[in-house]
Structure formats: structure tokens, C-alpha cells
Amino acid sequence: MALLGRACLLLALAVCVYGIGASLYGVRTGRSEWSESGRRAVYALAGILTVAFAVLEIAFLRDDFGFNTVAGTSSSTTPTFYKAAAVWSSQEGSLLLWAWLLSLWSSLVLFLTRRRLRDVAAYATAVLLGFGGFFVSLMVFYATPFATTSPAPADGVGLDPLLRHPSMMIHPPMLYSGYTLCTIPLAFGIGALLARRVDAEWIRATRRFAFAAWFFLGIGILLGARWSYAELGWGGYWGWDPVENASLMPWLTATAFLHSLMIQEKRGMLKMWNVSLVLATGTLAIMGTFLVRSGILSSIHAFGGATLGVPFVTLIAVLVAASIYLVVSRRDMLRTEHRLDSLLSRESIFLANNIVLVALCFVIFWGTYFPLISEAFTGQAASVGPPWFDRYTVPLALVLVLLSGIGPVIAWRRATLANARKNFVAPLLVAAATLIALIGAGIGAKPFAIAMFCCAAFVLGSVGQEFFRGVRARRAMAREPAPTALMALIRRNRRRYGGYIVHIGMATLFVGVAASSSFQHASELGLSRGQSTKVGAYTIRYVRPTATITPKDDRAHTGATLSLGAVLDVTKRGRHVATLRPSEGFYDSGDPSQGSVGHFIGGQAVSHVSMSAGVTRDVWTAIAPDISTPQLKRVIDIGNKTIPLVRPDEGLLAIAYMARAYLQNPPQAQFHFIVSPLVMWIWIGGFIGFAGGLIAIWPAPSTVRRRVAVRSSARAARSRLQRA
Amino acid sequence: MNPARKRTVRLTVALSAAVVLASALIYTSFSAASPALSPSQLTHQAQPGRSYQVTGSVVAGSVHHDGSILDFSVEDRTGGTTVPVVYTGTVPDPFREGREVIVTVRKQGGRFLGERDSLITKCPSKYKTAPPAASSGGSGGPKSGY
Numbered sequence: 001m002a003l004l005g006r007a008c009l010l011l012a013l014a015v016c017v018y019g020i021g022a023s024l025y026g027v028r029t030g031r032s033e034w035s036e037s038g039r040r041a042v043y044a045l046a047g048i049l050t051v052a053f054a055v056l057e058i059a060f061l062r063d064d065f066g067f068n069t070v071a072g073t074s075s076s077t078t079p080t081f082y083k084a085a086a087v088w089s090s091q092e093g094s095l096l097l098w099a100w101l102l103s104l105w106s107s108l109v110l111f112l113t114r115r116r117l118r119d120v121a122a123y124a125t126a127v128l129l130g131f132g133g134f135f136v137s138l139m140v141f142y143a144t145p146f147a148t149t150s151p152a153p154a155d156g157v158g159l160d161p162l163l164r165h166p167s168m169m170i171h172p173p174m175l176y177s178g179y180t181l182c183t184i185p186l187a188f189g190i191g192a193l194l195a196r197r198v199d200a201e202w203i204r205a206t207r208r209f210a211f212a213a214w215f216f217l218g219i220g221i222l223l224g225a226r227w228s229y230a231e232l233g234w235g236g237y238w239g240w241d242p243v244e245n246a247s248l249m250p251w252l253t254a255t256a257f258l259h260s261l262m263i264q265e266k267r268g269m270l271k272m273w274n275v276s277l278v279l280a281t282g283t284l285a286i287m288g289t290f291l292v293r294s295g296i297l298s299s300i301h302a303f304g305g306a307t308l309g310v311p312f313v314t315l316i317a318v319l320v321a322a323s324i325y326l327v328v329s330r331r332d333m334l335r336t337e338h339r340l341d342s343l344l345s346r347e348s349i350f351l352a353n354n355i356v357l358v359a360l361c362f363v364i365f366w367g368t369y370f371p372l373i374s375e376a377f378t379g380q381a382a383s384v385g386p387p388w389f390d391r392y393t394v395p396l397a398l399v400l401v402l403l404s405g406i407g408p409v410i411a412w413r414r415a416t417l418a419n420a421r422k423n424f425v426a427p428l429l430v431a432a433a434t435l436i437a438l439i440g441a442g443i444g445a446k447p448f449a450i451a452m453f454c455c456a457a458f459v460l461g462s463v464g465q466e467f468f469r470g471v472r473a474r475r476a477m478a479r480e481p482a483p484t485a486l487m488a489l490i491r492r493n494r495r496r497y498g499g500y501i502v503h504i505g506m507a508t509l510f511v512g513v514a515a516s517s518s519f520q521h522a523s524e525l526g527l528s529r530g531q532s533t534k535v536g537a538y539t540i541r542y543v544r545p546t547a548t549i550t551p552k553d554d555r556a557h558t559g560a561t562l563s564l565g566a567v568l569d570v571t572k573r574g575r576h577v578a579t580l581r582p583s584e585g586f587y588d589s590g591d592p593s594q595g596s597v598g599h600f601i602g603g604q605a606v607s608h609v610s611m612s613a614g615v616t617r618d619v620w621t622a623i624a625p626d627i628s629t630p631q632l633k634r635v636i637d638i639g640n641k642t643i644p645l646v647r648p649d650e651g652l653l654a655i656a657y658m659a660r661a662y663l664q665n666p667p668q669a670q671f672h673f674i675v676s677p678l679v680m681w682i683w684i685g686g687f688i689g690f691a692g693g694l695i696a697i698w699p700a701p702s703t704v705r706r707r708v709a710v711r712s713s714a715r716a717a718r719s720r721l722q723r724a
Numbered sequence: 725m726n727p728a729r730k731r732t733v734r735l736t737v738a739l740s741a742a743v744v745l746a747s748a749l750i751y752t753s754f755s756a757a758s759p760a761l762s763p764s765q766l767t768h769q770a771q772p773g774r775s776y777q778v779t780g781s782v783v784a785g786s787v788h789h790d791g792s793i794l795d796f797s798v799e800d801r802t803g804g805t806t807v808p809v810v811y812t813g814t815v816p817d818p819f820r821e822g823r824e825v826i827v828t829v830r831k832q833g834g835r836f837l838g839e840r841d842s843l844i845t846k847c848p849s850k851y852k853t854a855p856p857a858a859s860s861g862g863s864g865g866p867k868s869g870y
Contacts, residue, residue: 162817234814234841339731363749370753383777384758385828385842392749524792524813527754606817624815626789670789672814 001055001282005146008052009139012099015045016133027122035122039110042125044105045132051637053087053100056145060087066152069093069145076156077588078560083598085169086159088176091308092145093548097173098289099135102180105209106132109184115206120202123191124184131183131286136316138677142308164559165231171223175247178217179285181248184209186282186366189275193326198333200265203274207261208697210278212252213285215693221247222686230412233607233676235522237682238513240389245368246288250359253281256357256451259350259407265348266412268337273354275334279323284361286316291368303660342414349410353403355624363392394448394571398455401510404503405459408466423465430461449518452510460508463500470497470533490695498696505689512681516618521675526668536675538577538619543567545666546583547623547659549652560585561600562655563608564625564662566669570612578612582623582671595640597654624670632658683719758828763798764805770831775839777828778807784821795840798825818845848869 005292019041026034053699056069060083065071073093074086087093106128113121139145159314192202223245238244257277290312327334340347366373367384376383409423434457438450465485474485490497521536532541546565564584569576589603609619627633639654758777761769763794766778780798784804792812801804801824809829819825828842 233817339727359745362746366749366753372756374754374757378754381760382754384753384757385761388753388756391752526789526791604818605820671791 001059001064001150002146005052005055006144008048008055009136009146010142012045012048012052013133013140014135015041016129019045019129020133021336023125023129025239026607027126027459029067032118035118035125036127038122038125040113040488042103042106042110042129042132045129046100046107047054049096049103049136050102052145053096056093056096057084057087057280060084061342062153063156065154065156066150068147068149071149071153071156071348072157075156075590078156078159079164079559081166081169082159082164082559085163085172088161088172089163090145092139092143092147094176094292095135095139096145098180099132099139100137102128102132102183103174103177105177105180105184105212106187109206109209117188117191117197117202118373119195120188120191120197120205123194127187127190128183128692130157130568131187134311138308138311155590156716157590158559158588158603160233161560161585161604164606165227167223167227167230167298169343171220171227174216174223174420175220178213178215178220178247181209181213182215182254183282184213185278185467186285189278189282190322190326191328193275196330196333198271198275199266202259203261203264207258208699210254210257210261210281211693211697212257213281214251215252217247217254218686219690221251222683224691226683229620229679230611231608232609233672235609235620235622235676237679240364240386241282242368243288243292244293245364249364249368250281250284250288252364253277256354256361257281259357260354263347263350265483268428269347269484270351271336271371272331272334274328276323277354277358279319281329283319283323286312286319287368290316298656319382337452344410344415344420346407346410346412346415349403349407353358353400353407356400356403360393360396360400363396364389368610392660396449397510398448401452401455401459401507404506405455405462408500408503409462410450423462423535423652427458427461428464428657429546430464430565431455433457443519446493446518449514452514456511459503462706463503466481466500467497494698495696498692498694498698500676501692502689503692503696505685505687505692507569507685508688509685510571512678512685514684515678516676519677523673524670526670528668529666533671533673535619535673538672539571540580540619540671541569542570542623542669542671543569543579543661545669546581547663548583549659559587560606561588561652562586562659564623564627564659565608565610566623566625566671568610568621568671570619578619580610580612580621582610582621583608584625592645595636596643597636597651598641600651600655601636605701613680614680615680617675620676622672624672625662626667626669627658629663629667631661635661681694730782740769761868762800764800765806766807766829766836770836772831775828775830777826778809778836779824779826781824782819782821787821789819798827807835807836808834809838813838813841813843815843816845819843 019038021038022034022041023038026032026038027038028459047455056067058064059067059070060074061080063074063076063083065685068092069085069092074083078086088097106125110121110128185203188202188206192198203318219246224247228239229235229237257274260270260274260277263293264271264274278282286485290309340351342348367389371383374383406424406428407429410418411419411423431454435450435454438444438453467489470489471482471485474480474489475482478485478488480488490501524532524534525533527533527542529542529544532539534540544567546563546567548563549561563583563585565581566581568580570578585606585608586601587603587606588601591597591602594602603703606702607622608622609622611618635654637656639657641652645651758778759769759776763778763780764808778798778840780800783797783799783818785806786795786797786806794811794815795808796811797806797808798861807829811827825846828839829836830839841859
């Protein structure tokens with residue numbers, strides 16, 4: 001099996017080299033059969049890497065510990081669900097996932113453009129195969145997923161328990177899909193510049209892929225935030241960690257591009273800006289991948305001891321240099337066809353939105369790479385923390401939300417006073433009513449949060465008004481009931497109304513972020529059985545301890561040997577609200593030096609958070625039980641001395657005895673309680689936003705009809721030709 | 725004002741604003757940043773009241789909980805100098821003796837007070853397996869992470 005995997009990688013590398021050569025030869029000599037052959041090389045690459053990925057996935061599912069990657073990140077006791085996800089938890093497996101997804105998305109875009117943009121697509125094929133070749137080379141020369149050990153170890157060390165969360169099954173593939181999709185507009189952008197075809201055609205051909213990149217990257221980021229909130233035991237969803245930031249930066253520039261491309265399509269403006277955004281987004285996606293693998297910045301998500309820095313830095317340097325050269329050398333072709341007519345126009349608002357998004361990206365870039373910048377200039381590495389990021393990103397986010405409310409209703413070219421009165425009175429009234437209601441409710445001490453609520457209300461007002469007017473117009477014309485008119489309105493102009501839904505989702509998400517970060521109550525303290533504490537308006541009482549042993553009884557099904565926790569009763573003004581059961585799972589270390597009993601719980605200890613989530617607030621709880629008491633330590637010490645390593649069943653009995661001792665005489669446990677308002681709206685907002693994104697990506701019925709019509713007329717023409 | 729001149733004025737204003745904002749960003753990042761030091765550098769360079777980001781391994785036997793207060797010591801990766809830290813706030817799950825941590829601290833007397841919720845534990849490197857004895861390709865063991 002490993003031999004097949006390695007053969008696939010070598011073949012994939014050969015295919016990449018051939019495909020690059022064929023595409024470039026084809027486009028330079030005008031021999032389209034060679035360009036065609038280059039395109040087919042991408043399909044072949046997808047097929048070969050599918051086989052390679054299947055080989056590795058099967059090795060994980062079959063517990064083939066002869067594969068170093070399987071032995072390092074899986075074990076026979078790792079639940080099957082997580083064995084499947086463990087493929088991309090290692091450096092090598094994640095590189096294979098990256099290359100495989102790249103080949104699939106590249107095949108799709110080249111298939112869809114097979115009859116368009118021949119020159120541009122040929123260059124794009126070479127660029128995409130260049131990326132494919134780069135990642136396959138890393139696997140061939142630096143970190144092969146098919147390295148083996150003989151004889152194979154009896155068992156593996158298991159998947160990091162922190163990664164045993166359902167969202168980890170889909171978070172990395174989503175994020176990597178986003179990253180790889182970012183390279184598609186980049187490849188076509190480079191292709192357009194090389195072929196000197198910088199009209200809007202290449203943008204139209206790859207627009208859906210840019211949207212898909214935004215969509216998948218966004219879902220990946222949101223799932224990562226959800227994992228952080230539900231699994232990491234700190235109660236937060238965003239910590240300005242370098243790896244988190246690395247995924248946010250291309251998402252921000254992709255968002256900017258999705259707005260500014262509309263101006264190029266409609267008015268032939270911002271060509272240079274758009275192509276620069278596309279090149280920046282693709283480069284930032286590669287930098288995000290590099291950050292996790294280089295080990296240059298400290299991140300909880302980075303691969304330990306990663307050594308792929310030099311190849312990645314080389315690739316990024318080549319990308320940046322080539323991008324600058326191409327944009328500068330083609331600057332005459334990228335001149336705008338029109339100029340801004342007025343600062344009060346939709347074009348100007350879109351441009352302002354772009355500037356804010358790029359400014360946000362720059363702030364995050366500066367803060368993320370500041371340790372390297374500081375070391376380069378002062379000789380001393382230094383880092384900035386979350387307060388520094390918040391200082392800049394909070395006001396920029398406020399402006400961004402406000403602009404997302406102005407953009408949909410302001411007129412193209414030049415807004416008049418009458419236009420402003422017609423479109424802005426209702427949204428401003430909604431924002432003013434929100435402000436009065438918030439001040440009336442006594443929520444006035446957090447100005448940024450209040451400003452965000454008002455801006456979000458303004459967005460809901462302006463977008464709601466657009467939907468209302470559209471539905472009213474359709475009802476007047478077609479005499480349809482309101483729900484039918486609404487559905488027809490969205491279906492007829494998916495891109496526009498899908499975009500509006502995205503704006504609603506983002507405003508909702510920001511309301512959740514502002515409320516949960518400004519009005520949170522948190523408490524960390526030790527409690528003994530029967531004791532209680534107040535957190536905000538809630539009283540939380542430690543009712544009794546809990547203990548479960550063996551992976552079979554593990555409620556979270558993550559393979560913990562022992563889980564110790566508590567039953568907590570949550571009340572508000574004497575009324576029962578929820579019963580929560582946080583626990584901490586203790587995992588097998590697989591290290592015999594910890595003793596025949598000690599190794600069962602000597603590995604990672606991971607919080608299993610318990611929360612009562614609601615639309616108004618989340619009550620979030622985590623526990624850190626104390627297993628270092630003399631009584632519990634004694635059980636382990638005696639077990640280690642009396643039970644031989646070869647009798648794991650007896651070792652587990654000792655763990656069961658320890659669990660019973662904990663239940664009978666529970667020591668004081670450390671608890672972390674958080675009451676956060678409106679956290680749920682972050683996930684709801686994200687869901688609304690990405691549903692809107694899906695609507696916007698989905699081909700419009702007219703487009704599908706047009707494609708079918710084109711295909712059928714092409715078929716008819718072909719058959720007529722054959723008959724003739 | 726003619727359109728060309730108007731555009732020049734607008735561009736100048738926009739560029740000036742960008743330069744001012746970028747300067748503010750650069751200035752605040754250098755003034756708000758915490759120098760990243762190892763425990764041995766910290767013992768020599770730390771000044772009271774200033775915050776530092778210290779990176780080191782948690783010393784075996786140094787971890788003590790006292791209510792919500794966590795006492796531990798960090799040492800250089802290569803061993804040697806140790807620095808005592810008094811910390812309150814969220815303790816990441818992977819925190820344990822021997823593990824590499826990053827924490828922001830301020831000097832107070834002979835001890836270092838950890839800033840609330842600043843403790844970061846690096847991704848566990850325990851998944852780095854011993855180099856295979858008879859490997860048929862590649863070297864070193866895999867590391868975990870996403």
C-alpha cells in the first residue's frame with residue numbers, strides 16, 4: 001500500500017512537470033492540442049492524488065501502524081470517526097489533503113472554462129500545476145505521508161485529544177478548500193496578465209470560484225471558532241492567534257474583491273485594484289499554509305517542529321515578485337475606463353468598504369508578523385496582544401458594518417438628496433429607535449457595543465427595506481402572495497439578494513461578538529460539593545461529582561480512559577434553569593515509564609465543556625478536577641507497584657477503584673464559569689451569512705437555461721454539420 | 725477647481741491620512757509590544773512594571789494550585805535558569821509539567837506576576853515519535869496539529 005502511495009506521488013510530480021511544459025508550449029506556439037494536453041494533466045493529477053489520498057485513508061481506518069503517520073496520529077483505541085479525521089492532523093497528511101483539494105478544484109475550473117479564455121486558461125493551468133507540483137514535491141522530498149517503519153509498532157500514540165471534536169472532521173477540509181480555491185483566481189489573474197487579456201472575462205470565469213473560496217474559508221473560520229469555544233476550555237472563540245489570523249487575512253481580501261469586481265463588471269473601473277486583490281488573496285492563502293508549517297511564529301495550531309519554512313518562503317517570494325512585476329509591467333492595460341463621478345455613490349462606498357477591509361487585513365498582518373518585524377528592526381522579538389488588535393479592529397469593524405448598510409441602498413454614479421431621503425430615512429429611524437431602546441434599558445456604559453448594535457440595526461433596516469420594496473413591486477406586478485414574491489425575488493437575482501442576506505448575517509454575527517465580549521460575566525474558582533457561587537444573574541451549585549471510565553462509557557466518545565466531572569445546578573432567582581455536566585477527560589499516554597496504572601491517565605487532560613446555550617445567553621462551564629490528592633495518588637502508586645504492565649485489564653480496575661474513591665470523597669475542583677449574552681447569534685449570523693453566500697454562488701435559472709440552450713444549439717449545429 | 729486638480733487633492737489627502745494611520749499603527753505596536761524573552765534573559769533584563777512574554781518549559785514539581793492562583797516555574801529549553809510565575813486566569817488544557825508555555829509577566833519583587841488569561845501552551849510535541857529504526861522513506865516522526 002505504501003509503495004502504491006509513493007508511486008502515486010512520483011507519478012503526480014511527473015504529471016505536474018509535463019503539464020506545466022505542455023501548457024506553456026501550447027500557449028507560446030499557438031498549438032492548442034498541447035494546451036489541451038496540459039489541461040488533461042490536471043485531471044490526471046486529480047485522479048492520481050485521489051488514489052494516494054484513498055491509500056492513506058485506508059491505512060488509517062485499517063490501523064496500519066507500519067505507516068509512520070498512522071502510528072504518530074492514530075491508535076487502535078482512537079474512535080473510528082476520529083481515525084478518518086486523523087489523516088489531516090499530521091503535517092504529511094495535511095499536505096496531501098491540500099494538494100488533493102487543489103487538484104479537484106483546478107480540474108473543475110478548467111473543465112468549466114474548457115471552451116473559453118484559451119490563452120488565459122493555458123497559463124492558469126501552468127500556475128495551478130506549479131502549485132500542485134510544489135506541494136507534491138514537499139511530500140516527495142521533505143514530508144512523505146507514505147514513510148513506513150518495519151516492523152510496525154503494535155499500536156500508535158493516538159490523535160491529540162484536543163482535536164477529537166466533531167467540527168475537526170470538517171473544519172480542516174473547509175479551510176483547505178478555501179485556501180486552494182483562493183489560488184484559482186490568482187492563477188487566472190496571472191494568466192490574464194501574461195496573456196494581456198485584462199478585461200472582465202477572466203473575472204467572470206472565476207468569480208464563482210472566488211465566491212466559493214470566500215464561502216469555504218468563512219465556514220472553516222467559523223467552525224474553528226466554534227471548536228475553540230466548545231473544546232479548548234477557555235470559553236473564547238477568537239484569540240488573535242497567528243494561525244487564526246492567517247485564515248482571516250485572505251478572507252478579508254477575498255471579501256474586498258467580491259465587492260470591487262462588481263465595479264469592474266459594471267463600469268470598467270478598478271482593474272489594477274482587482275487584479276492586485278486577487279494576487280494578494282492567493283499569496284495570503286499560501287502564507288496561511290506556510291505559517292502553520294514553518295514554526296516561525298508561536299501558535300497553538302502550528303505543527304510542532306515544522307521544517308518547511310525555506311521552500312514556502314521561496315514560493316512566497318517568487319509569487320510576490322512575479323505579482324509586482326506583472327502588475328507594474330501591465331499598468332497601461334489596467335487603466336480605468338471611467339472615473340468616480342461622486343464620492344456619494346455606490347462605487348465610492350464599495351471603494352471605502354475595500355479600503356476598510358484591506359486596512360483590517362494590514363492591521364492583522366502587522367500584528368501577526370510583528371515578532372519577526374520587531375526582531376528585524378530592533379534585534380529583539382516582541383509581540384502584541386489581543387488589546388492591540390482590538391484597538392484597531394473594533395473601530396474598523398464598526399465602519400465596515402455601517403458601510404454594509406449604506407452600500408445596498410445608495411445609487412450608482414451619483415446619489416442625490418432625494419435619493420438619500422428616499423433610501424436612508426427608514427434605516428436611520430431603525431438605528432435611532434435601537435439607540436433609544438438601549439439607553440432606556442440602561443445599557444449605555446459600553447459605547448463600542450452600543451455603536452455596533454445601532455450600526456447592525458441600520459443594516460437590518462436598509463436591507464429589510466430593499467427586500468420590502470422588491471416584494472412589494474413583485475406583488476404589484478404579478479399579484480403573488482408575499483412569501484412567493486420573496487422567493488421569486490431571490491431566485492431571479494440570486495447574486496444581489498444572496499449578497500444582502502450575507503450582510504444581514506454579518507451584522508447579526510457582529511451583534512453577537514459585541515454583546516458577548518462587552519457584557520460577559522466570568523468566574524474562576526474552587527468549589528467543594530454542595531457549594532455554590534453567583535455568576536451574573538445566575539447561581540451555580542456543585543451538586544455532586546461524576547466519574548466514568550473506559551472509552552466505552554466516555555460520554556463525549558473521544559476515547560478518554562477516565563472522565564471526572566460534576567453535576568451543576570444552574571438557577572436564576574430561585575428558578576431552575578439547567579443542569580450542566582462539565583468533565584475533564586484523562587487520556588492514555590502510552591508511556592510505560594509512567595507505570596502500569598499511571599500511563600492510563602498520564603496523557604493529555606482535556607476539558608469537556610458543558611453549556612446551556614440559548615438565544616439570549618450561554619451559561620458555559622468547565623471543570624479541572626484535582627487528581628493529585630494523596631488519596632488518589634496512593635491508588636496509582638500501589639497499582640503501579642503491584643500490577644504488571646502486561647495486565648492492562650487489572651490496570652483499568654485500579655483506575656475504576658480510583659474513580660470510586662473520587663466519587664466517595666471528592667476534593668475541591670476548579671471551575672470556570674462564563675455567562676455570555678447573545679453568543680448564539682454569532683453562529684446564527686454565520687449560518688445566515690453563508691446561506692446567503694450559497695444563494696449567491698448558486699447558478700441563476702437564467703444562466704442554467706442559457707447554458708442548456710447554448711449546449712443544445714451547439715449539438716444541433718454539430719449534427720447539421722455532420723449531415724452536410 | 726478643475727477635475728484633475730480635484731483628483732490630485734483627493735489623492736494627497738487620502739495618502740496623508742493613510743500615512744498618519746500607518747505611523748500610529750507602527751508606533752503603538754512598538755510601544756505596546758511585550759519583548760519575547762527566555763527565562764535566563766528575563767532574570768537579567770526585566771524591569772519592574774514592564775510586561776514581557778516569557779517562553780520556556782514548565783519545571784517538573786513546580787506546579788501548585790492555591791484556589792484560583794496557579795504557581796509554577798519556567799526554565800530555558802536547555803535547562804538552567806528558572807523563573808517563578810504566579811498566574812491567575814484560564815489554564816489551557818495541555819498545560820502540564822515539562823510542556824513548553826508562553827506567558828506574559830510583570831516583575832514584582834523576586835517573582836513574576838502572569839497577566840490574566842495570557843498563558844498559552846504550545847501544541848503538544850509529545851506526538852513526535854522516536855525516529856524509526858528501519859524506515860523506508862522520510863525521516864522523523866509526525867507532529868500533530870491542524
